[in-house]
Amino acid sequence: MFDRWFDSFTEVATAVAAAGVLIYLGSEIKRRQKKLRDLFYVLGPDSTIMADHLEELARRGVIRPYRPSAPR
Amino acid sequence: MAIAFENTTAPEIASTTNSDAEAPGNPATVPQQAALAPRPMAAATDPRFHIFVIDSGWNCAASKVVADHIDILTHLNIDDELYVLDRATSLALLRHYPLQVGRDPTIAVHDLKPRHRHRVRHTHGFRMHLGILDDEHQVLGALKMFARFLVTHRNADDIDQLVREDLHRQGIAGAIQIIGGHEHHKLIEA
Numbered sequence: 001m002f003d004r005w006f007d008s009f010t011e012v013a014t015a016v017a018a019a020g021v022l023i024y025l026g027s028e029i030k031r032r033q034k035k036l037r038d039l040f041y042v043l044g045p046d047s048t049i050m051a052d053h054l055e056e057l058a059r060r061g062v063i064r065p066y067r068p069s070a071p072r
Numbered sequence: 073m074a075i076a077f078e079n080t081t082a083p084e085i086a087s088t089t090n091s092d093a094e095a096p097g098n099p100a101t102v103p104q105q106a107a108l109a110p111r112p113m114a115a116a117t118d119p120r121f122h123i124f125v126i127d128s129g130w131n132c133a134a135s136k137v138v139a140d141h142i143d144i145l146t147h148l149n150i151d152d153e154l155y156v157l158d159r160a161t162s163l164a165l166l167r168h169y170p171l172q173v174g175r176d177p178t179i180a181v182h183d184l185k186p187r188h189r190h191r192v193r194h195t196h197g198f199r200m201h202l203g204i205l206d207d208e209h210q211v212l213g214a215l216k217m218f219a220r221f222l223v224t225h226r227n228a229d230d231i232d233q234l235v236r237e238d239l240h241r242q243g244i245a246g247a248i249q250i251i252g253g254h255e256h257h258k259l260i261e262a
Contacts, residue, residue, distance in 0.1 A: 035204075038201060038204055039200060039201055039202075039204060039205070039214060040198055040199075040200055040218075040235055041198060041199045041200075041201060042197075042198045042232050042235050042236065043180075043182075043194070043195055043196060043197050043198055043199065043232075044194065045194045047194070047195065047199070048194040048195055049169075050165075050168075050169050050172070050180075051180070051182055051194075051195035051197070052195065053165065053168065054122075054124045054155075054165075054180060054182070055122065055182065055195070057155075057157075057161075057165075058122065058124075058153075058155055062161070063124075063155045063156075063157055063161060064155070065153045065154060065155060066125075066142065066146055066154045066155060066156045067146075068142070068143040068146040068147060069143060
């Protein structure tokens with residue numbers, strides 16, 4: 001009786017632990033991917049105004065191309 | 073949209089000086105130049121990207137790293153145009169885009185030859201928000217990753233998709249790299 005109960009208990013405990021590890025890994029991957037998405041933000045329709053603004057500044061000559069010093 | 077800019081000054085522009093060693097006719101440099109000549113695939117000299125560096129000076133560590141390596145970025149992307157906004161211009165710009173405040177230094181890359189997927193056309197490319205990183209090593213790591221990405225994928229067809237695959241690490245392979253990859257680990261953790 002105790003053996004059967006113990007077997008089912010260890011099975012359940014293993015399953016719960018495995019599920020916990022998977023959930024942790026999933027949330028950790030999600031968190032890191034979110035940080036990467038924030039760091040490298042892909043421009044979409046909502047970014048058009050700022051992008052156009054920068055292009056307009058360049059077109060009007062308010063900002064000019066950077067000229068570096070020659071590499072040594 | 074007419075937007076007035078206060079105190080806009082031209083970005084610091086260092087004059088490009090061609091030393092004697094770089095003169096095209098110098099015989100000592102000819103074999104070197106031949107060896108370093110770009111392969112036909114990368115020979116397109118018309119700009120593919122406009123790169124803008126916006127920095128209001130919030131994050132001193134990130135600002136220092138960007139300022140120290142801006143020349144390298146320019147030399148690596150010699151065919152593209154890089155614009156460095158000075159502090160006053162950056163501040164004037166950020167006043168119009170409050171959501172971007174505190175995320176700079178920002179490097180915005182605009183794709184001049186985008187692949188439009190939708191009927192509504194918009195500027196394609198990506199922005200790198202270095203201000204969200206905590207220390208110099210992370211910023212330098214991100215900058216290296218950025219430079220490598222731009223040089224590698226300069227002739228790519230769809231840069232947006234590549235950013236998602238290569239930098240965001242989407243999908244199962246990306247997830248494995250995120251967990252195990254040393255470079256991404258350094259960038260995200262700290």
